[in-house]
Amino acid sequence: MNEVNVDVAVIGAGTAGLAAYRAAIAAGRGAVIIEGGPYGTTCARVGCMPSKLLIAAAEAAHVTEKWDTFGIRLEGTVRVDGAAVMARIKRERDRFVGFVLKGVDNIPADHKLRGHAHFLDDHSLQVDDHTVVTFGRAVIATGSSPSIPPALKGAGDRLIVNDDVFDWDDLPSSVAVFGPGVIGLEIGQALHRLGVRTEVFGRGHFVGPFSDPALKAYATQTFGEEFPLFTDARVSSIERVGDGVRLMQDFDDGSSTVKDFDWVIAATGRAPNVKHLGLENTSVTLGANGVPEFDRTTMQCGSTGIFIAGDANNDVPLLHEAADEGRIAGENAARFPQVLPGLRREPIGVVFSDPQLATVGRRFADLVPDSFVTGEVSFEDQGRARVVLRNRGLLHVYAEKGSGRLLGCEMIGPDVEHLAHLLAWAMQSGMTVQR
Known part of the structure; x- marks a missing residue:
């Protein structure tokens, strides 16, 4: 068994892990970074970048649908070459992953350990069956994995997660997407616009990131006018049949409908990768979901020298947050026990559907009733939006109350990513309605 002694051990070489490692090294500490899976971040390999490539192709296919209203006539038809669409997605995806791999290649070989790590105690890890790492402090940055409800397992080998979409060589003819959240809406709408017969199923009337009833209702209506969207679906059976999947959907009037699809895509959330870390061998306190309790300003788990960052802590699963958390965790691991709070951004999240969805600061459900007032703006008669025929949207x-301090926002509308950034800056600056 090999033995390694180091100041800081980082478990996971994704966005948070790389940021933590670099911060520890920059602080002058000795560090190793341990990775059991393929190098390359979730964002580059199966997340932000390939999904945006799919959306970009869908937007290119969809734009022609509005030409006639502008007086521009299209002779013939638009044909989507599914194989060409997927080839570009994979080609560009691999390019983005390559940038990450170059960064990993620049890490000295003796700072990298390959294998799955688990804790032996508060100051030692075992990596597979080949290395024991003794450390002063550790950063958990093991990311997350797709979570699949057991009810979908009847689809057999025709059940995939959203990550798998980007391995297709061609577009299928039909898909059932389960989960109308951030990922499900983006992928579902994109596939629909690329000519794939798509239906999206959810439970509990959830849609996107919204908690405001008015925004949920508006988004449900807007997307439901473009493709079949069932935000509180009752699917009584799913089975593998022939070359695809057959499901039974039940309705409130007592009727049922049988529907056939090529694939079932589970976009039903992600779970933190902490189950096999041996955290029970440490003195950290575990929450109900097995994630260590931690301080989100320092990323420290209790009073220990163990820190947790990125999707592994199940807090805010976004790229920029993972990078921030990794840096804070790495800096504090380097200076431990003198742990300091790091600067956290005003929460912001954007769904790159059309229209886009965004939340900034505290959502409606996070606020104390009767402690706030709501300002509302509709995009339906907004000049710029109507000029470009994208006048669907609502902003809250x-x-x-009293101070006028901006607390949060939920919105749907054309390119609201820009409004979201403006509001995030305003909230982080402590601005009010008056100034």
């Missing part, structure tokens, strides 16, 4: 901004 929440402000504290």
